[in-house]
Amino acid sequence: MAHDDYAEIRQLAAKVAREVYGPLAEEMDRNRTPVSREQRMQLGELGFLGIAHPEEYGGSGAPLGQALAVVEEFGKVCRPAAFQIFEANTGPAQVIHHLGSEEQKQRWLPAIISGEKTMAVGISEPDAGSAATDMRTTGKLTDGIVVVNGTKRWISNGGEADQYVVYCRLSDAPGAKGIGAVLVEKGTPGFSFGASERLMGFRGIPSSDLYFDNVEVPEENVVVPAGGFSKLFGVFSIERMGNTTMSLAIGQAALDKTLKYVEEREQFGKPLIEFQSIQVMVADMVLLVEAARLLRDEAAASADAAGMPDPLKVSLAKCTANEMAKRVTDLAMQIHGGNGYTEEYGLERLHRDAHGWAIAGGTPTMQRIRIVSEMLGRKFDQRR
Numbered sequence: 001m002a003h004d005d006y007a008e009i010r011q012l013a014a015k016v017a018r019e020v021y022g023p024l025a026e027e028m029d030r031n032r033t034p035v036s037r038e039q040r041m042q043l044g045e046l047g048f049l050g051i052a053h054p055e056e057y058g059g060s061g062a063p064l065g066q067a068l069a070v071v072e073e074f075g076k077v078c079r080p081a082a083f084q085i086f087e088a089n090t091g092p093a094q095v096i097h098h099l100g101s102e103e104q105k106q107r108w109l110p111a112i113i114s115g116e117k118t119m120a121v122g123i124s125e126p127d128a129g130s131a132a133t134d135m136r137t138t139g140k141l142t143d144g145i146v147v148v149n150g151t152k153r154w155i156s157n158g159g160e161a162d163q164y165v166v167y168c169r170l171s172d173a174p175g176a177k178g179i180g181a182v183l184v185e186k187g188t189p190g191f192s193f194g195a196s197e198r199l200m201g202f203r204g205i206p207s208s209d210l211y212f213d214n215v216e217v218p219e220e221n222v223v224v225p226a227g228g229f230s231k232l233f234g235v236f237s238i239e240r241m242g243n244t245t246m247s248l249a250i251g252q253a254a255l256d257k258t259l260k261y262v263e264e265r266e267q268f269g270k271p272l273i274e275f276q277s278i279q280v281m282v283a284d285m286v287l288l289v290e291a292a293r294l295l296r297d298e299a300a301a302s303a304d305a306a307g308m309p310d311p312l313k314v315s316l317a318k319c320t321a322n323e324m325a326k327r328v329t330d331l332a333m334q335i336h337g338g339n340g341y342t343e344e345y346g347l348e349r350l351h352r353d354a355h356g357w358a359i360a361g362g363t364p365t366m367q368r369i370r371i372v373s374e375m376l377g378r379k380f381d382q383r384r
């Protein structure tokens with residue numbers, strides 16, 4: 001298989017994931033327990049939260065691919081822990097890194113990189129999912145204060161995160177033109193959370209609504225003013241690379257478990273792998289995982305000097321990896337028979353999580369629309 005540029009850090013990440021989080025993963029899923037602040041700070045001490053952030057704020061200044069290698073190793077073993085690494089390296093902190101002012105970077109990035117604080121992103125709303133630009137949350141600026149009103153839905157780390165990069169209407173301009181982003185701190189008067197969602201997967205990664213009722217934040221917290229939606233979505237490509245990697249990790253973990261199982265489990269007096277139809281299923285799993293890996297690697301390698309990957313390659317990778325993870329975990333469950341249907345083998349958990357990653361960050365259908373749009377160099381207005 002392909003040469004690994006990040007073998008050293010990958011090995012360290014795999015060791016920590018296996019030894020520290022391996023024994024906790026099942027329980028975190030069963031009881032929906034998030035990673036604690038102490039655990040997150042330990043990830044920070046190991047340098048895992050700032051890999052793709054500049055050194056002047058405490059990061060490593062390494063390529064995105066290195067952060068993805070660490071996300072992948074944790075993602076195979078324990079998604080709640082992997083989520084923290086994903087969020088810090090590829091999530092909203094990248095919006096601060098790429099689009100924030102120097103003062104904002106100094107103010108917010110070091111605490112994210114050390115693990116002291118964690119950040120979530122609020123884009124989706126009850127009536128604005130795939131149609132993100134239909135969002136209605138507003139931020140009205142008067143006398144140096146932004147007053148935020150509205151509701152955000154499906155926010156991963158909602159209630160748990162200390163800081164929220166909230167996409168909202170910062171001007172009256174219609175559609176995408178009025179949208180920008182403002183950072184809101186947990187604890188600000190008028191900012192509250194809905195009940196924790198009981199999701200099919202993503203357990204141990206809290207999710208809730210965000211409610212903003214005349215929430216006042218200083219103008220200095222505006223990260224991107226109105227009109228910057230395309231810039232925000234440019235940086236969102238980095239988040240999609242993290243999402244792609246989570247799906248890749250899930251598929252790889254299901255494949256690894258299956259490769260072991262088919263040689264151990266015997267029926268009709270011989271190991272499962274001796275049956276040709278099992279060989280074909282396993283070969284399909286390998287094909288799907290390897291195709292997703294190549295597309296993910298190609299997208300990561302496409303990053304320009306500013307660290308921004310090519311959006312077409314990102315959509316190709318995300319769509320492929322999301323669908324691969326659902327299919328490969330399904331095949332793995334089938335090959336494991338009754339054992340695949342138990343919690344003990346961890347395959348149903350991988351399958352449940354695979355579905356979540358395929359919805360988060362824009363569905364495969366929306367990625368397909370983007371792929372055609374990028375290929376043909378034209379926009380397809382979904383409203384007409």
Ligand SMILES: Cc1cc2nc3c(=O)[nH]c(=O)nc-3n(C[C@H](O)[C@H](O)[C@H](O)COP(=O)(O)OP(=O)(O)OC[C@H]3O[C@@H](n4cnc5c(N)ncnc54)[C@H](O)[C@@H]3O)c2cc1C
Nearest residue numbers: 121122123124129130154155156356359360361363365382
């Ligand atoms: C586990 C999880 C974590 C998430 N984390 C976050 C988060 O941290 N922050 C955040 O802001 N959001 C988050 N989301 C929200 C996520 O981004 C949205 O759920 C997603 O964009 C889809 O929006 P929707 O659920 O409203 O579905 P809808 O937009 O209502 O779509 C429903 C179905 O219709 C299809 N569809 C929609 N429009 C079209 C079209 N034009 N053509 C063809 N088909 C179409 C979709 O592909 C989908 O299959 C998360 C979601 C999940 C499930």
